[in-house]
Amino acid sequence: MDQIVACCNSGTTAIERRAKLFRGFADPSRLAILDALREAPLAVHEIVTCTKLLQPNVSNHLRCLLDCGLVASDRDGRFIRYRISSPRITALLNDVDVLLDVVAEGVDACDNYRGT
Amino acid sequence: MDQIVACCNSGTTAIERRAKLFRGFADPSRLAILDALREAPLAVHEIVTCTKLLQPNVSNHLRCLLDCGLVASDRDGRFIRYRISSPRITALLNDVDVLLDVVAEGVDACDNYRGT
DNA sequence: ATAATATATCAGTGAGTAGTGATATGGACC
DNA sequence: GGTCCATATCACTACTCACTGATATATTAT
Numbered sequence: 426m427d428q429i430v431a432c433c434n435s436g437t438t439a440i441e442r443r444a445k446l447f448r449g450f451a452d453p454s455r456l457a458i459l460d461a462l463r464e465a466p467l468a469v470h471e472i473v474t475c476t477k478l479l480q481p482n483v484s485n486h487l488r489c490l491l492d493c494g495l496v497a498s499d500r501d502g503r504f505i506r507y508r509i510s511s512p513r514i515t516a517l518l519n520d521v522d523v524l525l526d527v528v529a530e531g532v533d534a535c536d537n538y539r540g541t
Numbered sequence: 542m543d544q545i546v547a548c549c550n551s552g553t554t555a556i557e558r559r560a561k562l563f564r565g566f567a568d569p570s571r572l573a574i575l576d577a578l579r580e581a582p583l584a585v586h587e588i589v590t591c592t593k594l595l596q597p598n599v600s601n602h603l604r605c606l607l608d609c610g611l612v613a614s615d616r617d618g619r620f621i622r623y624r625i626s627s628p629r630i631t632a633l634l635n636d637v638d639v640l641l642d643v644v645a646e647g648v649d650a651c652d653n654y655r656g657t
Numbered sequence: 658a659t660a661a662t663a664t665a666t667c668a669g670t671g672a673g674t675a676g677t678g679a680t681a682t683g684g685a686c687c
Numbered sequence: 688g689g690t691c692c693a694t695a696t697c698a699c700t701a702c703t704c705a706c707t708g709a710t711a712t713a714t715t716a717t
Contacts, residue, residue, distance in 0.1 A: 440572045443637055446648050447567035452675075453560045460556060469694060482676060484695050494647025503685050503693060513640045520636055521559055524629045529558060531610025538564050538704080568705075585664060598706065600665050619663060619715050654674080 449493045450517075454478055455486045462496060463515055466508035565609045566633075570594055571602045578612060579631055582624035 450456065457476040461467055469487065473480050487507060490496040497510040509515060525532070566572065573592040577583055585603065589596050603623060606612040613626040625631060641648065 439638075439641075440569050440576060442641060442645060442648055443634075444567055444569045444572050445651075445654055446637060446641060446644070447563055447572075448654050449648070449651070451560055451563035451567040453556050454675080456556045456560050456563075470692090479677070480694075481678080481696080485675085488695075489651060489653045492647060492651035492653070494644035500684090505694070511640070511643055513636070513643065517633070517636050517640055518559075520629070520633050521562060522555075524627070524633055525555075525558060525562060527627055527629065528562070528610035531608060532558055532562050532565070535561070535565070535605060535608035537605045537608070538561055570705080586662090595707070596664075597666080597708080601705085604665075616714095619713090621664070 446493070449489065449495060450521075452486070454482060455490060458483065458486055458490065459495070459509065459514070459518065462507060462509050463518065466499075466506045468501070468504035468506050470504075472507070562609070565605065565611060566637075568602070570598060571606060574599065574602055574606065575611070575625065575630070575634065578623060578625050579634065582615075582622045584617070584620035584622050586620075588623070 450459075454476070457478070458472055461472055461475045467475065469480070469483055472478075472487075473483050476483065478486075487496065487498075491498060491507075494510055495514055496507050498505050498507050500506075566575075570592070573594070574588055577588055577591045583591065585596065585599055588594075588603075589599050592599065594602075603612065603614075607614060607623075610626055611630055612623050614621050614623050616622070
């Protein structure tokens with residue numbers, strides 16, 4: 426009975442941070458941007474064309490991704506070229522895809538979140 | 542100029558589904574539950590004790606996690622014991638922790654989402 | 658059967674955030 | 688220096704979701 430509480434020793438702050446990181450990925454726009462960058466570094470206007478999102482929207486999300494350290498940017502002439510900052514991120518995205526192979530139907534079935 | 546559009550070929554539906562899956566993880570309560578289950582399967586009331594969440598709240602999140610296929614349940618006498626459904630999920634959680642080692646400060650700095 | 662405990666469901670409330678449009682900044686080329 | 692284009696910022700609206708409290712269902716034990 427005493428050891429029930431033994432499972433709580435993982436710091437709660439770490440959980441908050443993890444949730445925040447997941448939230449960074451949990452948006453179709455940001456995922457679309459990351460997906461585009463997965464293939465090659467791109468300038469903002471290219472991402473706009475690519476994702477069909479509005480430019481301020483893309484800039485907003487890029488700023489968020491930049492703050493979180495998920496992407497990095499380099500100025501290239503008059504463009505600013507964005508790229509995924511670490512291979513760990515592409516690895517994570519791949520893992521999610523692998524996991525989705527298993528739970529895709531379940532995720533589709535779950536109606537707790539907006540379907541689109 | 543034509544190949545700019547070449548990066549958009551990954552199906553958009555897959556992106557929506559990925560976002561939905563990430564959203565499943567992007568909540569402190571659900572992460573706390575998964576974290577508790579990472580160590581051993583637990584009954585609902587144990588999770589309640591463990592995470593200090595209210596019982597209806599835990600049930601709600603468990604239903605969500607169950608629908609998404611992230612956890613599985615087995616009846617054990619009068620208890621219902623929940624467990625993480627696939628090792629891929631624990632692997633994913635580990636990946637996130639590893640990624641956090643790199644981007645932790647950035648995530649903390651990003652104020653687009655609620656800090657707590 | 659009845660009581661007690663474990664778990665699930667429901668409705669309402671409040672907060673946080675994504676998207677949009679207009680606008681501002683800033684570097685590059687003429 | 689001035690103009691153009693790429694990118695960033697701001698304010699607002701509407702929507703979505705997490706949490707809570709009360710309640711319902713189910714299963715075991717007496």
